[in-house]
Amino acid sequence: MNLVEKNYSDLFFKNLTKFFALLILVVIALMGYEIYINAKPAIEKFGWKFITDEVWDPVQENYGALPFIYGTLVSSFLALLIALPLSVCIAIFLVDIAPSWIEKPFSFFIELLAGIPSIVYGIWGFFVMVPWVRTSVEPFLAKYFGFLPFFTGPLYGVGMLSSGLILSIMILPIIASISRDVLKAVPISQKEASLALGSTRWEATRIALSYSRSGILGATILGLGRALGETMAVTMVIGNRPTISASLFEPGYTLASVIANEFTEATSDLYISVLIELALVLFVIAIIVNSIARLLVWSVTRKYSSQISN
Amino acid sequence: MRKITKTILFILTFLSIANSQIQLNGAGATFPYVIYSKWFDVYKNKTAVQFNYQSIGSGGGIRQVSEGTVDFGATDGPMNDKQLEVAKLKQNTNVLHIPTVMGAVAVAYNLPTLKEKIKLSSTVLAEIFLGTITKWNDPKISKDNPKLNLPDMPILVVHRSDGSGTTYIFVDYLSKVSEEWKSKVGLGTSVNWPVGLGGKGNEGVAGQVKQLEGTIGYVELAYAIKNNLQYASVQNKSGNFIEPSLKAVTEAANSEVKTMPEDFRVSITNSAGKTSYPISGFTWLLVLENQKDQTKGKELVKFLKWAMKDGQAFAEELYYAPLPPKVIKLCLKSIDKIKVQK
Numbered sequence: 001m002n003l004v005e006k007n008y009s010d011l012f013f014k015n016l017t018k019f020f021a022l023l024i025l026v027v028i029a030l031m032g033y034e035i036y037i038n039a040k041p042a043i044e045k046f047g048w049k050f051i052t053d054e055v056w057d058p059v060q061e062n063y064g065a066l067p068f069i070y071g072t073l074v075s076s077f078l079a080l081l082i083a084l085p086l087s088v089c090i091a092i093f094l095v096d097i098a099p100s101w102i103e104k105p106f107s108f109f110i111e112l113l114a115g116i117p118s119i120v121y122g123i124w125g126f127f128v129m130v131p132w133v134r135t136s137v138e139p140f141l142a143k144y145f146g147f148l149p150f151f152t153g154p155l156y157g158v159g160m161l162s163s164g165l166i167l168s169i170m171i172l173p174i175i176a177s178i179s180r181d182v183l184k185a186v187p188i189s190q191k192e193a194s195l196a197l198g199s200t201r202w203e204a205t206r207i208a209l210s211y212s213r214s215g216i217l218g219a220t221i222l223g224l225g226r227a228l229g230e231t232m233a234v235t236m237v238i239g240n241r242p243t244i245s246a247s248l249f250e251p252g253y254t255l256a257s258v259i260a261n262e263f264t265e266a267t268s269d270l271y272i273s274v275l276i277e278l279a280l281v282l283f284v285i286a287i288i289v290n291s292i293a294r295l296l297v298w299s300v301t302r303k304y305s306s307q308i309s310n
Numbered sequence: 311m312r313k314i315t316k317t318i319l320f321i322l323t324f325l326s327i328a329n330s331q332i333q334l335n336g337a338g339a340t341f342p343y344v345i346y347s348k349w350f351d352v353y354k355n356k357t358a359v360q361f362n363y364q365s366i367g368s369g370g371g372i373r374q375v376s377e378g379t380v381d382f383g384a385t386d387g388p389m390n391d392k393q394l395e396v397a398k399l400k401q402n403t404n405v406l407h408i409p410t411v412m413g414a415v416a417v418a419y420n421l422p423t424l425k426e427k428i429k430l431s432s433t434v435l436a437e438i439f440l441g442t443i444t445k446w447n448d449p450k451i452s453k454d455n456p457k458l459n460l461p462d463m464p465i466l467v468v469h470r471s472d473g474s475g476t477t478y479i480f481v482d483y484l485s486k487v488s489e490e491w492k493s494k495v496g497l498g499t500s501v502n503w504p505v506g507l508g509g510k511g512n513e514g515v516a517g518q519v520k521q522l523e524g525t526i527g528y529v530e531l532a533y534a535i536k537n538n539l540q541y542a543s544v545q546n547k548s549g550n551f552i553e554p555s556l557k558a559v560t561e562a563a564n565s566e567v568k569t570m571p572e573d574f575r576v577s578i579t580n581s582a583g584k585t586s587y588p589i590s591g592f593t594w595l596l597v598l599e600n601q602k603d604q605t606k607g608k609e610l611v612k613f614l615k616w617a618m619k620d621g622q623a624f625a626e627e628l629y630y631a632p633l634p635p636k637v638i639k640l641c642l643k644s645i646d647k648i649k650v651q652k
Contacts, residue, residue: 156522158518240507240510251507261472263369264473265370
């Protein structure tokens with residue numbers, strides 16, 4: 001029978017897709033397992049002290065990950081702080097305001113930004129952005145906001161601020177292009193209805209924004225993921241000093257950077273194991289941050305859908 | 311369908327023909343990459359022996375040689391006894407160190423007001439990198455530079471952030487000249503720097519020094535010259551201030567020939583020669599004493615001998631110091647130790 005035949009192919013296709021979907025889970029589980037096994041000697045040696053210690057001394061084989069964890073989180077959230085409002089504004093401009101002859105090339109250029117290799121960002125950041133930060137941005141911040149602890153200390157150019165800036169440029173295209181797609185997907189009838197009820201253009205945009213809140217949050221998570229794991233561009237501009245300092249002018253260090261920097265010349269087994277444990281820490285941080293973000297998306301969408309049903 | 315099979319067969323035969331050409335795989339140090347690729351290129355044109363060299367870092371080179379995944383390795387810092395033991399256990403034969411060329415680590419700085427080279431004594435250099443000397447007009451620095459008008463400016467130290475053989479040579483020198491450095495920081499390809507910013511690679515340190523006034527850092531001599539950086543004359547063991555140059559590096563190896571150990575695992579920093587530059591070092595190829603593959607082993611020995619004789623001529627134009635003739639003689643003796651079953 002035709003129906004049965006159709007069911008067979010359906011079944012086959014269903015299982016095929018299921019298989020590929022499960023493959024992702026298997027790969028992640030394998031990665032976690034492999035990292036854990038290789039990091040085990042370091043975990044047994046240092047225990048929980050590893051994530052609270054501030055010393056990093058490969059010669060004495062004394063290792064602590066706290067400065068790297070701090071650097072990873074601060075540089076990534078700084079990048080988000082700069083990139084998120086910018087990206088959303090760009091998306092609103094492209095969808096609601098710009099005529100299509102502007103929108104098309106603009107979108108193209110934004111997506112082009114996402115394709116630039118990170119080492120190119122790094123070199124540009126080091127030779128062009130860092131001198132600019134040192135001679136313009138940092139003196140300005142120190143002069144007008146120097147009373148805040150974030151903007152004190154010597155002006156090196158390289159440091160947490162520069163790494164946040166370069167990361168924000170790198171994650172901007174991701175957040176902006178997804179936000180644009182999400183905003184575009186808002187039913188035109190919604191906008192027309194609100195305009196018909198006499199709302200201003202800004203109010204109509206706000207309604208569209210509240211519609212696409214969860215999508216924009218999702219875009220933000222993707223951007224944050226890239227920022228957390230970014231290696232080359234960050235290591236070029238962050239100063240690579242494992243210290244914790246409130247000031248954004250001071251140098252820092254991130255988990256991904258220290259792994260990339262020291263893995264090639266690590267010879268002792270414990271040293272390698274420690275670097276792999278850093279990868280494990282990064283893995284766990286990525287999982288935690290993603291879960292929190294998922295929870296956020298979930299609670300937002302739930303709240304919003306209950307609003308609609310009311 | 312038949313067409314596809316035919317094409318696949320064709321590709322396979324083509325690949326097997328290409329494979330019959332001898333290819334030697336190596337991995338390791340980044341510092342000698344430039345001259346090695348030159349050597350491999352010239353040698354390939356001469357003999358049709360192909361080399362595939364991955365510059366993944368000395369640590370990787372040592373690991374891969376002990377695992378037997380490459381035909382030869384390369385390193386900027388000699389293997390320690392424990393690593394040699396592990397390699398011997400795994401490969402059932404000794405690992406030989408063959409020095410190929412030498413390099414100098416220059417102490418670069420950025421003080422545009424100075425027209426002459428600054429002189430840095432070994433203790434001053436150690437104290438700058440320990441963070442105990444913090445100003446350029448510190449009396450300890452000006453004592454050796456009475457003619458220079460040193461600015462009242464903080465010293466900003468820049469070091470390598472990635473593990474590297476350049477760092478190894480530099481801190482090896484500091485450990486030899488300063489007890490405090492030896493006990494507080496020590497020796498390695500990455501260390502716990504007391505002060506300063508980390509730059510990624512030679513280009514990262516050179517770029518940082520070039521950009522910012524008052525900085526001091528260490529880079530391979532080639533980078534200091536190519537980037538037009540100012541670099542210091544450093545005091546050697548006999549008390550003379552020596553400007554880094556390829557000649558002064560070769561001199562450093564020359565002065566150590568008499569005490570050169572048979573396995574070449576020796577550092578030539580702070581060497582005794584009167585005109586030798588104190589922050590110099592060898593770079594080595596790592597080769598197994600008992601070669602497993604006959605044809606490959608034979609070709610490798612031939613190549614090593616070529617590198618010792620004809621290869622040295624390429625060194626200077628690429629800013630590496632050639633080995634002194636006495637060291638080459640010792641190396642050839644060591645190469646003769648490599649056993650290839652006939």
